[in-house]
Amino acid sequence: MSRDVLISGLRALGLQLSDVQVSLLLDYLALLQKWNKVYNLTAVRDPAEMMTHHLLDSLAAIGPLLRQTGGQPIKLLDVGSGGGLPGVVIAITCPQIQVSCVDTVGKKAAFIQQASAALKLPNLRGVHARVESLKAEEGGGFDVVCSRAFASLVDFTTWSSSALKPGAVWMAMKGKHPADEIAALPALVSVFHVEQLVVPGLDAERCIVWLRPSPSV
Numbered sequence: 001m002s003r004d005v006l007i008s009g010l011r012a013l014g015l016q017l018s019d020v021q022v023s024l025l026l027d028y029l030a031l032l033q034k035w036n037k038v039y040n041l042t043a044v045r046d047p048a049e050m051m052t053h054h055l056l057d058s059l060a061a062i063g064p065l066l067r068q069t070g071g072q073p074i075k076l077l078d079v080g081s082g083g084g085l086p087g088v089v090i091a092i093t094c095p096q097i098q099v100s101c102v103d104t105v106g107k108k109a110a111f112i113q114q115a116s117a118a119l120k121l122p123n124l125r126g127v128h129a130r131v132e133s134l135k136a137e138e139g140g141g142f143d144v145v146c147s148r149a150f151a152s153l154v155d156f157t158t159w160s161s162s163a164l165k166p167g168a169v170w171m172a173m174k175g176k177h178p179a180d181e182i183a184a185l186p187a188l189v190s191v192f193h194v195e196q197l198v199v200p201g202l203d204a205e206r207c208i209v210w211l212r213p214s215p216s217v
């Protein structure tokens, strides 16, 4: 049943995944459901809602991410990853991307490490830290720094700016077009694209705000 919902959602999103990747996504959802009771990873508890609000919602960002990065083998940091959204979904669907999921809550970072081992994802790791205090060896050199349901655009970009490699971009997953948050950004951050997303089975507004450091600052 959930496999059918996932496959029809993937089709609607135009994503072609292998049977192994589809199984890994379902295995991840099962891990999230199982450990949510212990680790309190997400407020969403209903399995059907987890499929649409978490899995398909995160999968909606994969096409835009691949278009932005040209399918290249890059390093991505998911800030405030919680139970691994979208970081784990990116690691499963894009094996060429090295994904680090940072969270200030130790048990959430531990869950990511556990998911990496259980799902055998060598391109996924959990980091226990506040993003603004990532040490140089963990904090620098990412091509894409993303977040979902994390913080205002000002806080997200300010706290994670030292994680950007030269030429890197921020990918902020948001609900409604965040016009007020965009207006509040400092001059040293530029929005270069706001991309509307359609999430299969979810009747809600979603978008990605793409940002980069302003060239002249």
Ligand SMILES: C[S@@+](CC[C@H](N)C(=O)[O-])C[C@H]1O[C@@H](n2cnc3c(N)ncnc32)[C@H](O)[C@@H]1O
Binding pocket: 042, 079, 080, 081, 082, 083, 084, 085, 086, 102, 103, 104, 105, 108, 129, 130, 131, 132, 147, 148, 149, 150, 159
């Ligand atoms: C609302 S949750 C979103 C989790 C996940 N991205 C999602 O979409 O379900 C925000 C997460 O950010 C983490 N967080 C808050 N401040 C942080 C910081 N300064 N550095 C790293 N993580 C932080 C919290 O512990 C929490 O897990």
